[in-house]
Amino acid sequence: MxxxxxxxxxxxxxxxxxxxxxxxxxxxxxxxxxxxxxxxxxxxxxxxxxxxxxxxxxxxxxxxxxxxxxxxxxxxxxxxxxxxxxxxxxxxxxxxxxxxxxxxxxxxxxxxxxGEAVLGAGKGKGIVYYVTISTGIGGALVVDQHVVAGKNGHAGEIANIIIDRNREKVNYLNVGAVENEASGTAMTRKGKAVFGIDAIAHAGDVFDLARKGNAEALKLCDDMAYDLAIMFSVIAHVVDPEVFVVGGGVMKGKDVFFEKMENYFRNMIHKGMQTVEFKEAELExxxxxxxxxxxxxxxxx
Amino acid sequence: MxxxxxxxxxxxxxxxxxxxxxxxxxxxxxxxxxxxxxxxxxxxxxxxxxxxxxxxxxxxxxxxxxxxxxxxxxxxxxxxxxxxxxxxxxxxxxxxxxxxxxxxxxxxxxxxxxGEAVLGAGKGKGIVYYVTISTGIGGALVVDQHVVAGKNGHAGEIANIIIDRNREKVNYLNVGAVENEASGTAMTRKGKAVFGIDAIAHAGDVFDLARKGNAEALKLCDDMAYDLAIMFSVIAHVVDPEVFVVGGGVMKGKDVFFEKMENYFRNMIHKGMQTVEFKEAELExxxxxxxxxxxxxxxxx
Known part of the structure; x- marks a missing residue:
């Protein structure tokens, strides 16, 4: 071999x-x-x-x-x-x-x-869009097992996608850039603002509060789900992938946001696009x- | 031949x-x-x-x-x-x-x-994103002279991209879908709302008022430029094209919105992506x- x-x-x-x-x-x-x-x-x-x-x-x-x-x-x-x-x-x-x-x-x-497109969760699929949601948010377009890297290697720089123009300026990214609103870092920042600096060390603490039914934490997770849904809908309308393969550390909290996200997403895309699947990244x-x-x-x- | x-x-x-x-x-x-x-x-x-x-x-x-x-x-x-x-x-x-x-x-x-990628304004370019702004808004991704049509043929259905979640519901498209905010039809609708039903027959009438320096018409063109800039920035972050080829009837009004649009756009993308070009569609x-x-x-x- x-x-x-x-x-x-x-x-x-x-x-x-x-x-x-x-x-x-x-x-x-x-x-x-x-x-x-x-x-x-x-x-x-x-x-x-x-x-x-x-x-x-x-x-x-x-x-x-x-x-x-x-x-x-x-x-x-x-x-x-x-x-x-x-x-x-x-x-x-x-x-x-x-x-x-x-x-x-x-x-x-x-x-x-x-890796995910050729051998992991996207195996056998024609158009795979890989999204990692971690401290930051990144993406990759793989068409027929070839990466479309873009003219300047910036294809998949989805962190900077504007999901809401009416937000605060956080850093060098766009106002309302999805990475500043729905990444692990963003959830930590928002959690600290709501629950105090000492109560939240990372996004997982917000997810834990949501699991216990805390209304403010559930609201943060719902906002995150909606923000991510806009990002995924935008990508879907640009390239209409067969599957989104989603990885990254924030997926440890998928139980508190992912189903909501997918429901919002499916209401944002055309009927003919509904066959698009979400799969969790598989490769170690x-x-x-x-x-x-x-x-x-x-x-x- | x-x-x-x-x-x-x-x-x-x-x-x-x-x-x-x-x-x-x-x-x-x-x-x-x-x-x-x-x-x-x-x-x-x-x-x-x-x-x-x-x-x-x-x-x-x-x-x-x-x-x-x-x-x-x-x-x-x-x-x-x-x-x-x-x-x-x-x-x-x-x-x-x-x-x-x-x-x-x-x-x-x-x-x-x-056609534009192979023989028109995108000739010789690797990744071409074609955008037509007419009564509606449509797009097409062409990579190495092959169309990426998407799993369900919906790649390029950019009309439905959300450029602002805080807008009115217009039709079956998403609230804040770019086609409902920045197409020829949208400009006609907005023009009628501002100047009266009889004053505006089509988007060109709004552009004419802008050319005469009418402040309300200039505001409509500026809003359109910003809305389109968000759409183009989103596409750029997803696929990082070498060139955007832009066609469609609304480009007849390019003198009143396109340069503004491009300035907004370039402030929404990373430094390393600035080589992306805009070209007007060439083929008859x-x-x-x-x-x-x-x-x-x-x-x-």
């Missing part, structure tokens, strides 16, 4: 795995990124991690997931907030020149969406498996 | 053209649809129009544009409000069985988007040329 190398390069850790074509992780190694020591140090570390994998030289190709928007054609990061020095750095070419194997790089959310390691699926998708047999 | 047959089947007229691979319309014929006489009558008419084209039998394939969402895989209309009887009718197969040539059908807006016959481009895109040489 063919195998692929997946690399998950984050600001803190870099992880490398050998993955087979069915998405099984055969071996996985990791190390700290040590970005402070510079790009060449990080590249040398990635190379050494790959070479520590049994039979790495038999792999078809290498795929990398990185945080931030990517110029996938040239294999470079467009923005590298968490990996200073890598903005515009020819990361794919450096790895490809060393191993002489086709190497691809894409944004970590796109890569996770790819979507980032690294998805990265390994990049060469699977792009290397012609 | 290869040639293709394009069919533009509307509720009132059906037009058929022979188009070469550069998009030149070599011959065009038309007739009234007479949908009241039934589907078989319409099919016989389409066949007869195609057979009236010189050298129709040398064409590579046939493409058809129809009003409403289409199941492109099975070549059937999902909804056929303007073509009663054609919902679920195997229109592509009927034409293909007669001519023994590959036949494709898609929504008329998708087909126009295809995007519907029929785009229809002819369906076999060009989907028939492998």
């Amino acid at each position: 063919k195998t692929y190398i997946g690399v998950d390069l984050g600001g803190t850790n870099v992880r490398v795995a050998k993955v087979d074509e069915e998405g099984n992780v055969l071996q996985i190694v990791k190390d700290s990124t040590e970005i402070g020591k510079g790009t060449e140090h990080v590249i040398a570390k990635i190379i050494s991690l790959i070479e520590s994998i049994d039979g790495y030289d038999d792999c078809v190709g290498i795929g990398m997931g990185v945080p931030g928007p990517v110029d996938t054609v040239n294999g470079k990061m467009v923005l590298a907030t968490n990996l200073p020095g890598f903005e515009g750095y020819p990361i794919a070419k450096r790895i490809e020149d060393h191993f002489h194997k086709p190497t691809f790089v894409d944004n970590d959310v796109n890569v996770a969406g790819m 390691e979507p980032g690294i498996i998805g990265a390994a699926m990049l060469p699977k998708a792009y290397v012609k047999d | 290869k040639t293709y047959i394009g069919v533009d089947l509307g509720g009132t007229n059906v037009r058929v053209a022979k188009v070469d691979e550069e998009g030149n319309v070599l011959q065009i014929v038309k007739d009234s649809t007479e949908i009241g006489k039934g589907t078989e009558h319409v099919i016989a008419k389409i066949i007869s129009l195609i057979e009236s084209i010189d050298g129709y039998d040398d064409c590579v394939g046939i493409g058809m544009g129809v009003p409403g969402p289409v199941d492109t895989v099975n070549g059937k209309m999902v909804l056929a409000t303007n073509l009663p009887g054609f919902e679920g009718y195997p229109i592509a197969k009927r034409i293909e069985d007669h001519f023994h040539k590959p036949t494709f059908v898609d929504n008329d807006v998708n087909v126009a988007g295809m 016959e995007p519907g029929i040329i785009g229809a002819a481009m369906l076999p060009k895109a989907y028939v492998k040489d």
